[in-house]
Amino acid sequence: MAGFPETILSCLCLNMVSLFLFSAFKPETDDDRDIVDRCVRGDRESFDILVEKYYKKIYNLAYRFVGDSEEANDLAQEVFTAAYQNLKKFRGDAKFSTWLFQIATNRGKNRFKYLKRRGYFANRGQSNGEDERESLERAIPDLTTNPETLLASKQIQKIVQDAINDLDPDHKEIVILRDIEGFSYEEIAQMLGLPEGTTKSRLHRARMVVKEKLKKALS
Amino acid sequence: MSECERISGLFGELHDERVDGETETVVWKHLHCCPECREDFKWYGMTVRALTNLERVSPPREFMAQLNARLHDAPSSSFLDFFRNIFSSAPYALPLPVGVSALAFIAVAGFVLYNYSHTELMPSLASYQSLYDPGTRPNADARIAAKDAGAIQPHQMQVSTLMPASETKPSSPGAHLPLLSKSIPDSLGNNIETASRNFPTIADRIGADNLTVESPSIDQAVASLKRILPNIQGRLVDENNRGHVGEVVVGVMIPSDAYGNLTTELINHGAVASGMKDAEAKSPSPAKGEGNNVLLYIRFVHTR
Numbered sequence: 001m002a003g004f005p006e007t008i009l010s011c012l013c014l015n016m017v018s019l020f021l022f023s024a025f026k027p028e029t030d031d032d033r034d035i036v037d038r039c040v041r042g043d044r045e046s047f048d049i050l051v052e053k054y055y056k057k058i059y060n061l062a063y064r065f066v067g068d069s070e071e072a073n074d075l076a077q078e079v080f081t082a083a084y085q086n087l088k089k090f091r092g093d094a095k096f097s098t099w100l101f102q103i104a105t106n107r108g109k110n111r112f113k114y115l116k117r118r119g120y121f122a123n124r125g126q127s128n129g130e131d132e133r134e135s136l137e138r139a140i141p142d143l144t145t146n147p148e149t150l151l152a153s154k155q156i157q158k159i160v161q162d163a164i165n166d167l168d169p170d171h172k173e174i175v176i177l178r179d180i181e182g183f184s185y186e187e188i189a190q191m192l193g194l195p196e197g198t199t200k201s202r203l204h205r206a207r208m209v210v211k212e213k214l215k216k217a218l219s
Numbered sequence: 220m221s222e223c224e225r226i227s228g229l230f231g232e233l234h235d236e237r238v239d240g241e242t243e244t245v246v247w248k249h250l251h252c253c254p255e256c257r258e259d260f261k262w263y264g265m266t267v268r269a270l271t272n273l274e275r276v277s278p279p280r281e282f283m284a285q286l287n288a289r290l291h292d293a294p295s296s297s298f299l300d301f302f303r304n305i306f307s308s309a310p311y312a313l314p315l316p317v318g319v320s321a322l323a324f325i326a327v328a329g330f331v332l333y334n335y336s337h338t339e340l341m342p343s344l345a346s347y348q349s350l351y352d353p354g355t356r357p358n359a360d361a362r363i364a365a366k367d368a369g370a371i372q373p374h375q376m377q378v379s380t381l382m383p384a385s386e387t388k389p390s391s392p393g394a395h396l397p398l399l400s401k402s403i404p405d406s407l408g409n410n411i412e413t414a415s416r417n418f419p420t421i422a423d424r425i426g427a428d429n430l431t432v433e434s435p436s437i438d439q440a441v442a443s444l445k446r447i448l449p450n451i452q453g454r455l456v457d458e459n460n461r462g463h464v465g466e467v468v469v470g471v472m473i474p475s476d477a478y479g480n481l482t483t484e485l486i487n488h489g490a491v492a493s494g495m496k497d498a499e500a501k502s503p504s505p506a507k508g509e510g511n512n513v514l515l516y517i518r519f520v521h522t523r
Contacts, residue, residue: 008323008326008327015316015319015320016316047290051286055282055283055286056275056278059276059278060275069276072276073282073285076282077289080286080290081286081290084290157269160266160269175270179267179270180271182271203231204228208230208263210270214262214265214266214269215262
């Protein structure tokens with residue numbers, strides 16, 4: 001018992017050292033840090049700057065998660081609301097954008113699971129299935145045309161989005177973050193709390209699933 | 220795993236140009252020889268391009284207005300949130316070790332405060348301890364033989380031992396306190412509990428005006444006292460071992476009639492009293508009482 005205070009003091013010293021080391025070797029700077037600080041101090045307009053900067057990307061990500069405009073609109077707004085309410089918890093360990101997309105990914109994943117549980121995607125598929133198939137058949141791409149033109153066609157985009165919708169949430173989030181939003185493997189691993197190897201293998205499996213669906217639809 | 224499956228597993232790395240030169244050569248050689256894998260790789264590349272070229276969807280025009288309305292309606296952080304997030308939020312952009320340090324600091328502060336409170340923050344307890352310190356007690360040298368004090372005032376009595384004077388060690392646990400006669404009149408009634416509730420806690424009120432009992436085994440002495448209490452229609456009100464290490468203080472509620480018997484029994488077994496003059500020892504009066512009941516505090520200390 002007599003050594004207790006010395007032990008605690010040693011721990012405190014170690015903590016202080018780790019704090020200084022952490023500060024000294026902080027890997028990258030965050031362009032949004034000043035704006036976030038101002039916002040935390042109560043400057044509401046600073047948050048508008050952040051919204052203005054990211055809302056299109058967040059909306060796009062939300063849309064890719066749920067595949068529907070209205071749901072994506074609601075989801076994106078929910079993401080920004082959550083970010084605003086939790087801004088004080090942002091420690092600055094990662095960039096603000098990484099933190100924001102982490103929230104978006106988590107919320108998107110949860111919303112997707114919720115909608116899927118309620119049969120949202122199944123109902124949509126049943127109601128429009130016939131029309132869409134006819135539409136696709138009419139627009140079956142001519143594989144001799146320029147591949148980029150082919151991929152840009154609405155029908156192909158629809159096939160790809162449907163394939164994304166069919167992915168399970170763990171694979172879907174990685175495809176969206178990597179191939180659609182263009183984050184690096186390192187950033188994705190940080191956002192999702194996964195090892196980089198797991199991120200790569202999941203991405204590969206997800207791409208293979210989408211590939212099979214694309215191949216089946218276009219062949 | 221077949222060669223084709225192995226090559227297929229490398230499509231991602233090949234597409235992202237993350238394979239080393241040797242592996243790349245092997246993969247391209249295989250793709251050159253295997254039309255199925257070549258076709259698969261072509262589709263794989265096409266899929267990645269399709270994903271990366273997905274059209275960016277634009278939010279509706281009213282998005283910002285709707286969001287502003289939503290943010291306006293969002294509840295601001297509450298008072299409880301402050302405490303909920305006290306170790307996770309970072310208002311000064313400090314990382315997690317600060318939270319851990321804060322916890323450690325609170326632990327140390329609590330420990331120091333706890334130790335300090337025993338000596339400095341409880342003056343009543345300190346004064347109580349000094350009062351019973353034989354070196355500082357003013358009347359410590361005024362001891363008289365207990366047998367000369369047939370009926371002494373309880374607030375001035377100090378019992379040196381509960382064992383018979385001839386004995387040096389108890390023969391049994393019960394020998395520390397003799398059993399009192401059951402012939403003590405039943406004069407307590409049902410108001411004992413009410414009376415005991417009205418008295419202050421023992422730790423606050425124990426002082427020089429109550430009994431101190433010296434015994435070689437405090438635990439056995441206390442146990443003996445507890446055993447005899449029912450026989451004299453008394454009951455234990457409080458028990459506390461705060462204060463000096465090795466001391467126990469008990470509060471007992473007994474009939475006033477039984478008070479003399481109890482003290483006589485104690486004195487007959489070698490108790491001595493101190494801090495009083497002969498004249499004062501003539502008229503016994505209980506420390507505190509209500510009606511026919513007496514609340515008596517007894518402090519057990521090791522034999523010096």
